[in-house]
Amino acid sequence: MSGAAAGRLPEGESPWRRAWLRLRRRPAALAALAVLGAVALLCVLVPLASPFDYATPDWDALYRAPGWPHLLGTDDLGRDLLVRVMWGCRVSLLIGITASLVSVVIGVTWGAAAGYAGGVVDSLMMRFVDILYTVPFIPLVIVLTVLFGRSFLLVFVAIGAVSWLDIARIVRGQTLSLKSREFIAAARALGVPAPTMIVRHLVPNLLGLVLIYATLTIPAVILFEAFLSFLGLGVHAPLASLGTLVSDGASELQSHPYLLVIPSIFLTLIVCCFSYLGDGLRDALDPREQR
Amino acid sequence: MWRFLAQRLLTAVPTLIIIATLAFALLHATPGGPFDSAKRIPPEIERSIEAQYHLDEPLWRQYLRYMGNLARGDLGPSYQYRDTSVNELIRAGLPVDATVGTCALLLALLLGSLFGIVAALRRDTSWDYVPMLFASLGIALPAFVVGPLLILVFAVTLHWLPSGDWRAGSVRYLILPVVALALPYTAYIARMVRGAALEVLASPFIRTARAKGLPLGTVILRHALRPILSPVVSFIGPAFAGVLTGSIIIESVFGLPGIGRYFLTGAINRDYTLVVGITVLYGALIIVCNLLADLCYAWLDPRVRLRS
Amino acid sequence: MSDAPLLAIRDLTVSYPAGAGAGAGAVRVVDGVSLDLAPGEFLGIVGESGSGKTQLLLSLLGLNAPGAELTGSARYRGAELIGAPERALARVRGARIGIIFQDPMTALNPYLTIGAQLTEAVRHHHRIGRREARRRALELLDAVHVPEPRERFAQHPHELSGGMRQRIVIAMTLLCEPDIVLADEPTTALDVTVQAQILALLRDLRERTRAALILVTHDLGVIAEIADRVAVMYAGRIVEQASAERLFAHASHPYTEGLRRSIVDVDGSLPVRLEGIPGNPPDPAALPPGCAFAPRCPYAFERCRIERPPLEEAAPGHTRACFHPGPLGERAP
Numbered sequence: 041m042s043g044a045a046a047g048r049l050p051e052g053e054s055p056w057r058r059a060w061l062r063l064r065r066r067p068a069a070l071a072a073l074a075v076l077g078a079v080a081l082l083c084v085l086v087p088l089a090s091p092f093d094y095a096t097p098d099w100d101a102l103y104r105a106p107g108w109p110h111l112l113g114t115d116d117l118g119r120d121l122l123v124r125v126m127w128g129c130r131v132s133l134l135i136g137i138t139a140s141l142v143s144v145v146i147g148v149t150w151g152a153a154a155g156y157a158g159g160v161v162d163s164l165m166m167r168f169v170d171i172l173y174t175v176p177f178i179p180l181v182i183v184l185t186v187l188f189g190r191s192f193l194l195v196f197v198a199i200g201a202v203s204w205l206d207i208a209r210i211v212r213g214q215t216l217s218l219k220s221r222e223f224i225a226a227a228r229a230l231g232v233p234a235p236t237m238i239v240r241h242l243v244p245n246l247l248g249l250v251l252i253y254a255t256l257t258i259p260a261v262i263l264f265e266a267f268l269s270f271l272g273l274g275v276h277a278p279l280a281s282l283g284t285l286v287s288d289g290a291s292e293l294q295s296h297p298y299l300l301v302i303p304s305i306f307l308t309l310i311v312c313c314f315s316y317l318g319d320g321l322r323d324a325l326d327p328r329e330q331r
Numbered sequence: 332m333w334r335f336l337a338q339r340l341l342t343a344v345p346t347l348i349i350i351a352t353l354a355f356a357l358l359h360a361t362p363g364g365p366f367d368s369a370k371r372i373p374p375e376i377e378r379s380i381e382a383q384y385h386l387d388e389p390l391w392r393q394y395l396r397y398m399g400n401l402a403r404g405d406l407g408p409s410y411q412y413r414d415t416s417v418n419e420l421i422r423a424g425l426p427v428d429a430t431v432g433t434c435a436l437l438l439a440l441l442l443g444s445l446f447g448i449v450a451a452l453r454r455d456t457s458w459d460y461v462p463m464l465f466a467s468l469g470i471a472l473p474a475f476v477v478g479p480l481l482i483l484v485f486a487v488t489l490h491w492l493p494s495g496d497w498r499a500g501s502v503r504y505l506i507l508p509v510v511a512l513a514l515p516y517t518a519y520i521a522r523m524v525r526g527a528a529l530e531v532l533a534s535p536f537i538r539t540a541r542a543k544g545l546p547l548g549t550v551i552l553r554h555a556l557r558p559i560l561s562p563v564v565s566f567i568g569p570a571f572a573g574v575l576t577g578s579i580i581i582e583s584v585f586g587l588p589g590i591g592r593y594f595l596t597g598a599i600n601r602d603y604t605l606v607v608g609i610t611v612l613y614g615a616l617i618i619v620c621n622l623l624a625d626l627c628y629a630w631l632d633p634r635v636r637l638r639s
Numbered sequence: 640m641s642d643a644p645l646l647a648i649r650d651l652t653v654s655y656p657a658g659a660g661a662g663a664g665a666v667r668v669v670d671g672v673s674l675d676l677a678p679g680e681f682l683g684i685v686g687e688s689g690s691g692k693t694q695l696l697l698s699l700l701g702l703n704a705p706g707a708e709l710t711g712s713a714r715y716r717g718a719e720l721i722g723a724p725e726r727a728l729a730r731v732r733g734a735r736i737g738i739i740f741q742d743p744m745t746a747l748n749p750y751l752t753i754g755a756q757l758t759e760a761v762r763h764h765h766r767i768g769r770r771e772a773r774r775r776a777l778e779l780l781d782a783v784h785v786p787e788p789r790e791r792f793a794q795h796p797h798e799l800s801g802g803m804r805q806r807i808v809i810a811m812t813l814l815c816e817p818d819i820v821l822a823d824e825p826t827t828a829l830d831v832t833v834q835a836q837i838l839a840l841l842r843d844l845r846e847r848t849r850a851a852l853i854l855v856t857h858d859l860g861v862i863a864e865i866a867d868r869v870a871v872m873y874a875g876r877i878v879e880q881a882s883a884e885r886l887f888a889h890a891s892h893p894y895t896e897g898l899r900r901s902i903v904d905v906d907g908s909l910p911v912r913l914e915g916i917p918g919n920p921p922d923p924a925a926l927p928p929g930c931a932f933a934p935r936c937p938y939a940f941e942r943c944r945i946e947r948p949p950l951e952e953a954a955p956g957h958t959r960a961c962f963h964p965g966p967l968g969e970r971a972p
Contacts, residue, residue, distance in 0.1 A: 542700055
């Protein structure tokens with residue numbers, strides 16, 4: 041039945057609307073979107089509404105179990121875990137989204153330029169990507185973060201700068217196939233300069249693809265930031281990301297398991313939801329999946 | 332085949348040079364050196380140490396000297412661990428990582444393929460849903476959550492296994508780190524295998540095999556297994572790179588004496604040669620693994636011709 | 640021919656659940672088909688794509704896609720095939736009833752050598768050794784005109800042409816000496832010149848083995864060349880059945896007539912006007928209430944759109960499902 045419904049759409053329906061209709065039929069992706077929306081809303085509102093703050097220690101309330109007034113308990117310095125987890129979600133989401141944006145910008149520019157230029161330039165640019173694939177990136181990011189200090193900004197710029205390779209490859213492939221289509225040839229015949237062509241014609245056509253991979257990059261980045269946090273290379277205390285909360289909790293697993301379990305639930309939830317959403321978007325938007 | 336191998340190994344050389352240069356440049360571009368410490372060392376001693384390690388020379392000479400040594404397979408002396416060469420540190424640490432990493436990858440391949448194929452065969456039943464739910468969790472849960480949880484259950488509560496440390500050759504010390512490291516890869520492979528298996532099992536040649544009246548086991552093992560495992564093989568290269576970095580976490584959770592620890596402390600203490608050396612080693616291992624994966628792929632699929 | 644049919648199909652129905660929407664009924668792709676096959680007989684089943692021919696063949700071996708629901712009966716030498724357990728079916732598949740699929744490019748496993756694929760079934764069913772299986776396979780490859788059979792043994796499917804692969808598939812099917820060979824459009828995916836060679840090969844079957852053949856095709860010309868008896872399928876049902884000669888001389892269903900008119904004879908001996916049948920075969924999910932062919936039928940009248948014509952004897956050994964009374968060529972009242 042579903043195939044027939046899509047087929048009945050009138051001609052000239054915008055691809056975004058069609059994509060939304062297709063996405064709407066994927067309950068897992070929609071639920072993921074809803075959960076992510078709820079988490080985003082909560083992590084903005086809760087710290088504003090809560091009487092507690094993420095940084096100030098409360099020496100009278102160390103290691104409170106979840107209850108009232110600390111709904112999710114307190115940590116080793118008596119700080120409210122709910123507020124800290126919500127701050128962690130803020131930081132992790134911010135890092136995930138920013139780093140993904142960085143990698144999308146680099147990847148799309150590189151891939152579209154290579155695909156558009158073609159020939160020797162294309163093969164040189166892609167050869168460079170091939171070489172970067174063999175570079176052990178995570179050690180390099182570790183070195184980077186150690187060397188340039190634990191700057192909040194640097195963490196996600198560094199991650200974004202090393203995770204653009206997949207996007208570059210995919211965008212190049214799509215650019216190559218788009219290039220052979222008539223409307224590009226027509227624009228070129230009219231003498232539109234190359235950078236304008238890339239920005240005005242190629243990039244909009246690649247948006248769907250980029251959206252998918254950006255969505256799938258976000259959970260990877262969040263996990264990677266958690267990894268750096270565990271190594272002590274993440275955000276500065278007293279600020280916390282989900283990664284720092286989880287790794288702090290892991291060290292007190294035996295005495296106060298809720299300190300590990302609660303941030304882990306949020307971390308897992310966010311990562312899983314982004315993956316489901318990305319999978320759903322891929323099914324709905326990827327031109328290569330459409331028959 | 333031999334031409335392919337030779338060509339691939341030749342292209343690996345510039346890649347390794349680039350990696351080494353990149354790491355070298357990064358480390359030397361930043362302020363601070365390996366012998367900056369809280370204690371004030373008398374200038375003449377500092378100078379003699381620097382001379383001993385050639386740190387007083389211009390940077391380009393240091394670079395050429397380093398690359399020359401590298402070409403001979405000598406990764407130089409460690410600055411941090413005095414009187415120990417980087418080669419010796421690697422020789423001590425690598426077997427630990429290699430054992431844990433190889434066991435984890437093999438375990439992940441075995442369990443991931445098994446769960447993936449079963450999920451595909453029993454599609455849309457609890458045999459499918461439950462493993463795939465765990466697979467989603469396995470991908471989302473970081474090793475530093477899983478590791479401590481494993482320790483809590485199997486070491487602290489049940490006292491079945493040691494919580495950490497390392498005895499060469501003792502399986503008991505191997506189990507928990509291997510399981511923790513294997514989990515995300517098991518999950519990833521299971522999802523990948525399920526997708527591949529659904530596609531392969533619906534293909535016409537499997538229908539032909541079934542139409543021959545072969546038992547289901549034969550159909551799967553002889554006809555379906557190779558095409559199902561093909562995408563997994565091409566994943567092993569990147570997976571191995573992931574296992575290397577993942578082992579940094581595993582080493583610190585379980586207190587294993589591997590090279591990840593050296594790398595981390597080396598990076599923090601600006602132990603140039605140690606960090607560059609391990610980075611180059613990681614790069615070389617990744618190249619070798621990608622090459623092995625390509626060879627495996629060609630061996631599995633007769634349609635693939637090895638071409639550079 | 641002996642009295643007991645080798646294969647007796649009675650009221651066989653294959654249906655698939657319709658779409659994803661809950662509450663939607665099942666789609667019947669094969670609808671109440673009854674057929675007999677005598678030992679050594681060559682039966683042709685003809686119909687357009689989507690008429691359920693392939694699903695009919697697959698259901699005999701229990702190879703329909705997951706979700707298919709089978710009802711009715713198909714007895715091979717008295718043993719029920721429909722709903723039989725997988726183990727019992729596995730003993731019939733390949734050994735007693737072999738099948739040749741439409742597309743030789745995808746029917747062979749690209750990962751295994753020709754030799755391994757050729758011999759595995761006969762080794763399994765006949766319990767013979769590698770050497771003996773190889774000997775028989777080489778003999779048969781020679782018989783189906785595969786040049787240099789020894790070299791072929793070590794090759795993989797992608798190294799062979801389509802025609803060569805189909806010969807391999809035919810040899811693979813014959814190697815187990817089945818009683819019945821099912822052939823699903825065995826020539827459709829091939830070049831015209833190769834088609835004729837493969838057809839000739841199937842015709843030779845009669846001399847080489849005592850196997851019966853069910854040949855499914857959309858091409859009445861192919862049927863004309865080799866079949867003893869022809870069943871015409873439309874929208875999952877058999878609409879006409881007769882001996883080949885009778886069907887070609889006295890087609891009495893408008894659909895058969897349409898098919899017959901659209902043949903291009905390979906030898907060009909018949910003066911042929913390519914006429915085709917107007918319209919498209921119906922969507923099995925949305926069949927009209929009366930005769931499924933009525934919307935495309937030049938003879939259709941009121942009753943055809945309301946009532947479904949039953950399959951009735953029009954002459955001895957000739958059945959058809961049509962309300963049109965007289966010889967075709969005159970419009971119904």
